[in-house]
Amino acid sequence: MLEIRNLCIRAGKRTLLSGLNLGLQDNRITAVIGPSGCGKTSILRWLAGIAPPSMHSDGELLLDGDAIATPHPALCYQPQNDALFPWLTIIQNASLGLEISGKSRREAKTLVAPLFQSFGLQGCENMFPSQLSGGMRQRAAFLRTVVQDGRFILLDEPFSALDAVTRLRMQKWLLARLQDRPRGVLLITHDLNEAAYMADRIIVMSSSPGRIIADLPVDHMRGQRGETALAPMRDKLKSLLLEETP
Numbered sequence: 001m002l003e004i005r006n007l008c009i010r011a012g013k014r015t016l017l018s019g020l021n022l023g024l025q026d027n028r029i030t031a032v033i034g035p036s037g038c039g040k041t042s043i044l045r046w047l048a049g050i051a052p053p054s055m056h057s058d059g060e061l062l063l064d065g066d067a068i069a070t071p072h073p074a075l076c077y078q079p080q081n082d083a084l085f086p087w088l089t090i091i092q093n094a095s096l097g098l099e100i101s102g103k104s105r106r107e108a109k110t111l112v113a114p115l116f117q118s119f120g121l122q123g124c125e126n127m128f129p130s131q132l133s134g135g136m137r138q139r140a141a142f143l144r145t146v147v148q149d150g151r152f153i154l155l156d157e158p159f160s161a162l163d164a165v166t167r168l169r170m171q172k173w174l175l176a177r178l179q180d181r182p183r184g185v186l187l188i189t190h191d192l193n194e195a196a197y198m199a200d201r202i203i204v205m206s207s208s209p210g211r212i213i214a215d216l217p218v219d220h221m222r223g224q225r226g227e228t229a230l231a232p233m234r235d236k237l238k239s240l241l242l243e244e245t246p
């Protein structure tokens with residue numbers, strides 16, 4: 001269990017978050033939705049230990065009841081922008097997290113290479129990020145994050161740059177991967193259908209300052225949610241967000 005306790009974030013005189021508490025269960029997908037600017041990315045950056053110096057953060061992070069410092073090897077983070085290094089090839093970028101965690105370059109490439117096919121990146125291994133489309137770069141960043149196999153995976157709009165079919169393919173890939181290797185996932189998304197389709201639990205946030213206004217369990221089994229299950233949840237999320245957005 002990963003627990004955020006009493007997280008306060010300020011940027012200058014502005015309070016973004018004031019006393020946010022959130023527990024994330026192992027092996028569950030928790031989606032976070034909320035209006036633009038309510039602080040979703042700021043929470044993830046804080047969890048990843050990369051909050052910008054212009055923000056002042058205060059709060060406690062506990063893993064199985066013990067306070068931990070960040071960055072922490074149990075937490076893998078995919079930022080909203082792909083953050084690929086332009087001077088590294090795609091396979092070098094995708095292997096980087098594994099290398100940082102102690103794998104040899106060869107070992108890391110052996111683990112990463114077989115996934116290029118499923119990610120639609122076959123043939124791009126030795127290209128540089130500037131030679132790829134935005135959607136391809138986002139998939140490379142997603143690949144880099146999931147292969148690290150952290151106990152908790154923090155995803156900030158991981159599929160936002162993908163076309164509808166590729167997005168669905170990647171969502172299904174992640175669900176299948178989690179079936180084989182259960183992990184806790186914190187998924188930030190603006191796509192209400194994605195939240196309703198993928199998550200076991202959906203947190204709805206409001207802004208100024210950011211706070212949790214709803215914490216909704218999703219009853220149906222992941223990956224087996226047809227339109228009759230998805231539609232009422234989407235409607236509920238939409239009405240909650242409409243109430244909160246001026």
Ligand SMILES: Nc1ncnc2c1ncn2[C@@H]1O[C@H](COP(=O)(O)OP(=O)(O)OP(=O)(O)O)[C@@H](O)[C@H]1O
Pocket residue numbers: 011016034035036037038039040041042043052054055
């Ligand atoms: N480096 C920074 N320094 C100061 N303020 C920042 C910084 N980055 C973001 N902010 C401000 O913090 C607030 C929250 O931003 P954040 O990116 O966490 O929101 P968000 O909910 O993820 O938004 P979105 O859904 O648009 O990605 C915004 O008002 C933003 O302007």
